[in-house]
Amino acid sequence: MRKIKKALALSLALAMGLSLVACGDKTDNSTTESKSSEATSETASSEDASSEEASSEDASGAAKIEAPSTDGWDDSKKIYAYSWDEDFSKKLKVVLDKFPEYKDYVEFVTLGVGGTSDDYKTGIDTALENGEKYPTLIPADNDVAKYWSEDDTKTANLYDLGFTDEMLANSYDFAKQYGTTDGELKCVTWQATAGSVYYRRDIAKKVLGTDDPAKVQEALASWDKFFxxxxxxxxxxxxxxSGAPDVKYAIWDTQSQPWVTDDGSKETLTLDKSVTEYLETAKKIYxxxxxxxTSMWDNSWAADMKDDSKVFCYFGCPWFIGSMQGNGATDGNWGAVTxxxxxxWGGTYVCVGKNTNNPELAAFLLYELTCDPDVGVEITNQxxxxxxxxxxxxxxxxxxxxADNAAAKFLGGQxxxxxxxxxxxxxxxxxLTYQDASIKAFIDEASTAYNSGTxxxxxxxxxxxxxxxxxxxxISAE
Structure with a gap:
């Protein structure tokens, strides 16, 4: 791993101010760009109730990480769970509500900065280095998480902490692909930020004759059908x-090979057909x-989500519904198809600091957050x-x-x-590689210039x- 070049490259990507949005809570429409710049720290409150110690297998015989006993624990066993905003703490509190005996041993440190900002990287790295309030749990947006997950000096191998492939049987392949580096499991996620197409039901009825998701999917089933x-x-x-860039994440994920490869002596750039296909598709739309x-996240793009616009659909993911609602999209007037x-689009992956003072608690909390189906159901419903x-x-x-799921209401009961x-x-x-965030920014710039005729x-x-x-x-091309 070329750690020095990697750090410089990530700093460049963060300094660019990329229009990246993490997977925020849809209730408060949170994004990686926190509205607060003031760091906060809170200790999860304790409750009298306690849970029974978990065994190494559940009732079905599946492997699981055992709940550690708190006998003999004192303040030295407290771990610090960092984040850029409060979204991660909301999800982890679902686990702590199930296991309240650990609430006194988890302190949340919210840095109040952008999740893909240089400030977040510096804040985490500084805390890793000085040891005070050492970051045991390190959540990171998928555009920057590899900065930590691919650095063995900073983050632990979760296999060494008790995770097994059997425990990940319910995980989607993409999450295991992202979290695995050189055969080591370096980060996990509770989220499935799968992309979809959100379409206006009223326009579908007028133009396509139906708003039925199955019929709309037929109309958008391929790029030929799309056009x-x-x-x-x-x-x-x-x-x-609304704008040609709306399709970029869907096309970029058709990557057939890494854009950056490292033979041990140098890194080489190889742009595959997903890049040319995006440039050509965006140009055709334009x-x-x-x-x-419009451009993603500008005022005109957001305004096109309202009922008085004539835009049929947006490419989005689970957290994007909150953004749409915040921009005036009407609940019940939208449907979703693949x-x-x-x-x-997006995703938050969680690493464990290599020198954590309580690896047993860290591993158990991450196991519950990502592998326990009961917790998963509760996270979705909350x-x-x-x-x-x-x-x-x-x-x-x-x-x-x-019954009161916000996404289902937004989608008219779907x-x-x-x-x-x-x-x-x-x-x-x-x-995916750690350089992709920077490369995607360059692709965006090139596409804009190509569309305009430059x-x-x-x-x-x-x-x-x-x-x-x-x-x-x-990084030079071959």
Missing amino acids: ETADTLKAAGYKIV DGEYSNN GPTSYH TGDCVNNKEANARLIAGELS NPIEVWAAAAEGINLSN YKSVDEAIKYIQDKCASELG
């Missing part, structure tokens, strides 16, 4: 998306007048997240989804877990990306 439907919508006075030519391809737990999702589809769980099965993150061909746009990678990341 056929775009033509139909255009003829009726509608746009299929030139074909299939969108309003769309042309399975993909993901916060609206889609969880990285197949058994939990099967139960939520079968009838355990709360069970969102059915769409997200199906999409999660098709996600492949085996080709670059006359895909080859010119690709050359721009290659030049930026060489000059700013020190």
Whole structure:
């Protein structure tokens, strides 16, 4: 692992101010960009109740991490759970509510900064180095988590802490792919941030003749179908998306190989067809007048979520519903389908600090957070997240989804877990690298210039990306 280059590259990516959003709680529409800049620290309150000590196997005989006994523990056994905002603490408190005997031994440290910011990286690294309030649990957005997970000097191998592949049987493959480095399990996630397409039901009825998700999926089942439907919508006075960049995550996740490879002596850039396909698809949307030519997260893009717009759909994920609601999208007027391809958007992965003072508690809490289906069901029902737990999702589809689930209300009664769980099965993150956040920023810049005519061909746009990678990341193409 080229740790020095890796640190420099991540610092560059963070300094760019990438428009990255983490998987926030949909109740308060939280994102990686915290609204507060003031760091806070709180100790989880204790309760009198206690849970029975867990065995090494559950009732079905499946392996599990045993609940550690607190006999003889004192304040030296307290661990610190860091984060950029309060979303992670809300999810971990679901576990602590189930096992209240550990509440006095977990202190949450919220740094109040952006999750992909240089401030978050510096805050975590400083705490790792000085030992005061040592970060035992380190959540990180999927665009930067590999900075810690791929550094053996900073984070532990979760296999060494008791995790096994059997325990991860309910995890989707993409999460295990992302969390595994050189055969070691370095981070895990409770989330399944599967992408989907959210479409306007009223427009679907007017133009397609139905708002039934199965029929709408047929109209968006491939990119060829997507553009056929775009033509139909255009003829009726509608746009299929708000801006050409809306499709980028769906296409980027078709990566067939890592964009950066390391032979031990140097890193090499290889941009596969997912990059050219995105450039070409975005250009086709732009030139074909299939969108309003907005940019993601700008005011015009957000305004197109309201009922008075003529935009048919948005590519999004579970946490994105909260953003849509916050921007004026009307509950009940939207449906969800998988769309042309399975993909993901965002995700929070959790590492364990290598020198934690209480590895038993850290491992148990992460096991419960990510592997216990009861906790998974409760997280979804309390916060609206889609969880990285197949058994939990099967139960939520079968009838355990709360009647007041915000996503289901947004989707007019449609069970969102059915769409997200199906999409999660098709996600492949085996080709991601720690440099991807920076490279994606360069691709965005190249696409904007290609759409506007600054670059006359895909080859010119690709050359721009290659030049930026060489000059700013020190990575040259073959």
